[in-house]
Amino acid sequence: MKTAKEWFDEYAVSHQNSTNQFIHYLCVPPIFFSVIGLLMSVPSSYLEDTIGMNNPLLENWAVVVGIFISIFYLRLGFWYFAVSYTHLTLPTNREV
DSSP: OHHHHHHHHHHHHHTOSHHHHHHHHHHHHHHHHHHHHHHHSSSSSHHHHHHHHTTTTTTTTTHHHHHHHHHHHHHHHHHHHHHHHHHHOOOOOOOO
């Protein structure tokens, strides 16, 4: 598995162009929420039968994928995990 430094070095190299940064800033959030929506629309009767919580907000495939993504960031290190979720919840003062 790549180290956190290797991931961020690769990311930094590919995001030097201002046009690339703008497109990334504009397009990634809709892509992210579209994927979450698609995952939530996948029938989850298997999860409902297995977990038995009767809570559609927790018993869906988006949560399952989110758990794996969380494990990925936790393996990189707790602070990368915390920062990744902070960026999802807090606005930034980034210039585009």
